[in-house]
Amino acid sequence: xxxxxxxxxxxxxxxxxxxxxxxxxxxxxxxxxxxxxxxxxxxxxxxxxxxxxxxxxxxxxxxxxxxxxxxxxxxxxxxxxxxxxxxxxxxxxxxxxxxxxxxxxxxxxxxxxxxxxxxxxxxxxxxxxxxxxxxxxxxxxxxxxxxxxxxxxxxxxxxxxxxxxxxxxxxxxxxxxxxxxxxxxxxxxxxxxxxxx
Amino acid sequence: xxxxxxxxxxxxxxxxxxxxxxxxxxxxxxxxxxxxxxxxxxxxxxxxxxxxxxxxxxxxxxxxxxxxxxxxxxxxxxxxxxxxxxxxxxxxxxxxxxxxxxxxxxxxxxxxxxxxxxxxxxxxxxxxxxxxxxxxxxxxxxxxxxxxxxxxxxxxxxxxxxxxxxxxxxxxxxxxxxxxxxxxxxxxxxxxxxxxx
Numbered sequence: 377x378x379x380x381x382x383x384x385x386x387x388x389x390x391x392x393x394x395x396x397x398x399x400x401x402x403x404x405x406x407x408x409x410x411x412x413x414x415x416x417x418x419x420x421x422x423x424x425x426x427x428x429x430x431x432x433x434x435x436x437x438x439x440x441x442x443x444x445x446x447x448x449x450x451x452x453x454x455x456x457x458x459x460x461x462x463x464x465x466x467x468x469x470x471x472x473x474x475x476x477x478x479x480x481x482x483x484x485x486x487x488x489x490x491x492x493x494x495x496x497x498x499x500x501x502x503x504x505x506x507x508x509x510x511x512x513x514x515x516x517x518x519x520x521x522x523x524x525x526x527x528x529x530x531x532x533x534x535x536x537x538x539x540x541x542x543x544x545x546x547x548x549x550x551x552x553x554x555x556x557x558x559x560x561x562x563x564x565x566x567x568x569x570x571x572x573x
Numbered sequence: 574x575x576x577x578x579x580x581x582x583x584x585x586x587x588x589x590x591x592x593x594x595x596x597x598x599x600x601x602x603x604x605x606x607x608x609x610x611x612x613x614x615x616x617x618x619x620x621x622x623x624x625x626x627x628x629x630x631x632x633x634x635x636x637x638x639x640x641x642x643x644x645x646x647x648x649x650x651x652x653x654x655x656x657x658x659x660x661x662x663x664x665x666x667x668x669x670x671x672x673x674x675x676x677x678x679x680x681x682x683x684x685x686x687x688x689x690x691x692x693x694x695x696x697x698x699x700x701x702x703x704x705x706x707x708x709x710x711x712x713x714x715x716x717x718x719x720x721x722x723x724x725x726x727x728x729x730x731x732x733x734x735x736x737x738x739x740x741x742x743x744x745x746x747x748x749x750x751x752x753x754x755x756x757x758x759x760x761x762x763x764x765x766x767x768x769x770x
Contacts, residue, residue, distance in 0.1 A: 391658070391661070397659040399659050399683065404657075404659075438603075438636060439639050442603055442636050451602055452602065453602045454603070454632075460601075462588060462593075462595075462596050463601070489597070
């Protein structure tokens, strides 16, 4: 997605240790037009896939998942990381190690919002090691639903997440922007030359 | 907003202790059309107000704030409740007691995404005691920005939040649905008769 790639080139910051700061686009501030474009871009990439529901994880997955839900006109459910007081009844529960916060992250989805036989598209902000996406995929399988695709806003291709997902699931994986290297202070977006910050 | 009121009547559950479960609409599952309607409804209610930016709080404020940002074509910033590893530089920090989770909640906004002189509309999912909205309003003031309005998806009119906000700020407050009573097992939406669940 060209507009996103250009914004990452202009505004992304390599904080070292494989941490990409895109707070101005995804993780703190949201640009409505860019976000709507992400939703349309995911919808176009999965246009031939039957999709009943989108699953994401709070917090930063909500915005791109919602915009994709709007583009495809299907409901979105976001996995909670803490049990809210309003969550009752059976839940699907998985854990994943957190990449940017440390520790283990819980992922909880009420059984009432993920049904057997549904075709589920997972959308999230980042694909790095794939641990969160693998946990979401396990929730889809636990529900007896079908994982039909995985869409991520930004993939870091050098952390192995795509291979980890492909080793377990057949679903196609689409990234709107792929970071192929974060050596030194640079950020290399696929097809791009290393950029000195 | 009639469509929202009808969905709350149909799907809202009174869990007791003033806790309204609307997980199927706002806090866990999102209905894209309903959510887009919320954004358009907020945009219509604040149509005569100059707005440069929308401020909300993660987690459940993100979806209605983003849809309002799309309807108004202005950027959205969501206050973080934990400092992400990507957050650097000066931040505006306030605390608010959490209504549904207990304890104190931090609210963090990077100074780079909230500027002096901006006209800021606060959007959130609930107005109950107003503690979260008051903390967001304090952040707006700390930034030297102007609080020009407050929009909430659901107001519980019996918890005093509107009066607490009006005691400190002149900004107009709009609620898309107002719950006027949650006696026993019932939920009374403004203009509605008590509903037995």
